[in-house]
Amino acid sequence: MDKIVSLAKRRGFVFPSSEIYGGFGGFWDYGPWGVELKNNIKNFWWHEFVHSRDDIFGLDSSIIMNPKIWEASGHTGPGFADPLRECLSCHKRFRGDELSEDKCPVCQGKLSKEKKFNILVKTFIGPIEDETAVAYLRGETAQAIFVNFDNILNTFHPRLPFGIAQIGKAFRNEITPGKFIFRSREFEQMELEYFIYPESDKEQFIYWKEFCLAHLKKLGLKSENLRFYDHPKEKLSHYSKGTTDIEYKFPFGWAEIWGIARRSDFDLKQHSRFSGKDLSFKESDSGEKLLPYVIEPSLGVDRLMFALLSDAYCEEGKRVILKLIPQMAPVKAAVFPLVSNKEVLVKKAREIYSDIKQSLPAVFDGRGNIGKRYYAQDEIGTPWCVTIDYDTLKDDTVTVRNRDTAKQERVDSHKLTGFLKKQLNS
Ligand SMILES: [Zn+2]
The missing domain is CATH 3.30.930.10 (Bira Bifunctional Protein; Domain 2)
Incomplete structure (x- = not known):
């Protein structure tokens, strides 16, 4: 937890x-x-x-509707009220049905009798704050x-x-x-x-x-x-x-x-x-x-x-990986230049990044070493990381790394968006 x-x-x-x-x-x-x-x-x-x-x-x-609705539905009545008990010493409040003993779990003090506490959130509508103006957040x-x-x-x-x-x-x-x-x-x-x-x-x-x-x-x-x-x-x-x-x-x-x-x-x-x-x-x-x-x-x-x-959380050695299905992942692809101090690589990576971003939620990261960047993306569940290196400048291919297998493959940069979309829908 x-x-x-x-x-x-x-x-x-x-x-x-x-x-x-x-x-x-x-x-x-x-x-x-x-x-x-x-x-x-x-x-x-x-x-x-x-x-x-x-x-x-x-x-x-x-969200706020005619308060009669909540009378009709029974929400203003006992059906939508929780059993409330208060500690007479430290004044902490508890749900009666969640207490295992007849004393305060914090200070062992004596508890009040149970009373019903309605859990609808009240507000007032209009300029006068009296009983006739009471309404509820649904x-x-x-x-x-x-x-x-x-x-x-x-x-x-x-x-x-x-x-x-x-x-x-x-x-x-x-x-x-x-x-x-x-x-x-x-x-x-x-x-x-x-x-x-x-x-x-x-x-x-x-x-x-x-x-x-x-x-x-x-x-x-x-x-x-x-x-x-x-x-x-x-x-x-x-x-x-x-x-x-x-x-x-x-x-x-x-x-x-x-x-x-x-x-x-x-x-x-x-x-x-x-x-x-x-x-x-x-x-x-x-x-x-x-x-x-x-x-x-x-x-x-x-x-x-x-x-x-909870279901997606997973530890592999020192790596923490959020193995969300790609359709649920907040970011579908992260784009990295291999190193951040080479202008040609950064420029190329930026171009590829803006291209992907037209059709998929993507992020760009050029900071620190590449291992750390992978680590950060694994933790948010990004299914694919795309790296632009010196070979990209020669043959226009990029490395695509799969989050779950850590396997890498070379993909033609012009076909990259199509490749990612195909993986996403498979
Ligand atoms: Zn207490």
């Missing part, structure tokens, strides 16, 4: 938020390579869940999908089954954020609500579980680090017919990475009731009305990024 957190900071993936002010618990900033990796994760999800299908529609809703992206269900029906006229997908930030005032970016107070979700005929509930649930697992494997996560975990019946919400998590074996243990829930018609029913708007689906042929059931696969971008970093 320490090694991954340290690499993430040292190489510009993840920084603690507000660090020069002493940080701010439960918040993180993503540096240059972190934002590239996150974008790769999101783009691949969007590709598989939206672009490559014709039954799923995209959405990008607002606790999940899903509710915005349910409240736009009718808009999608009226503008796109889909048939069942169909889905609505959204990527976006969500906020939870966690009592104990932690485990690096696993549990933060601000995080990003990739959620799909898939609307189905009630009788296909079980079959669709099985389909989406497998679809999601296959997605994680395509990202390169090792099968032995992934497993299904079925929530026991007694722990399910009253409306749920079943929830399965896909768990990942993080450095701190197995934990949820993707939740796949059978939400029945609970949400559409609640929003129909609270808004007074009929949210049923109307069959185009018969005119018959029904409330669809919903399968919800819900995944956190930050958690997935943590899993990818």
Whole structure:
């Protein structure tokens, strides 16, 4: 765990938020390579869940919505509250369900009685800060999908089954954020609500579980680090017919990475009731009305990024290598002049670099010795390093070094971009 957190900071993936002010618990900033990796994760999800299908529609809703939405969904009630206990001596706060003993784990002091603490993040909208102005930062992206269900029906006229997908930030005032970016107070979700005929509930649930697992494997996560975990019946919400998590074996243990829930018609029913708007689906042929059931696969971008970093982290002798699949690597190619004090080599390397950069994310590095440059690229997972040497000036070939095998081959510099793209897509 320490090694991954340290690499993430040292190489510009993840920084603690507000660090020069002493940080701010439960918040993180993503540096240059972190934002590239996150974008790769999101783009691949969007590709598989939206672009490559014709039954799923995209959405990008607002973060602050009418507060009634959170009443209807149950988020302002006890269902979205964590058990809070405070130490009467040192005043540290803990989640009741995470304590193993009935005393403060820090100072052994006496603990307060448990009270319910709602984890929605509150704010005020408008110039007066009273109860009537309270609004919430969304606790999940899903509710915005349910409240736009009718808009999608009226503008796109889909048939069942169909889905609505959204990527976006969500906020939870966690009592104990932690485990690096696993549990933060601000995080990003990739959620799909898939609307189905009630009788296909079980079959669709099985389909989406497998679809999601296959997605994680395509990202390169090792099968032995992934497993299904079925929530026991007694722990399910009253409306749920079943929830399965896909768990990942993080450095701190197995934990949820993707939740796949059978939400029945609970949400559409609640929003129909609270808004007074009929949210049923109307069959185009018969005119018959029904409330669809919903399968919800819900995944956190930050958690997935943590899993990818953990899975890819690898030490070979003194080398640290991030063996991300090339499609996920923040940088696809690094370009080096063999030495930095020869003007002709630097000039040639710059030319080749600007050429690659037209079509692939690439970096240029001319500092220090070449071994150190390889080392730095291995640590951020760059799959190919391209070196321009004296032979390049004679025959226009360059050396391409493969990150995982450390094997080098000569490639015609005019065909280099095509060569890299071919490797990337293979
Ligand atoms: Zn204490």
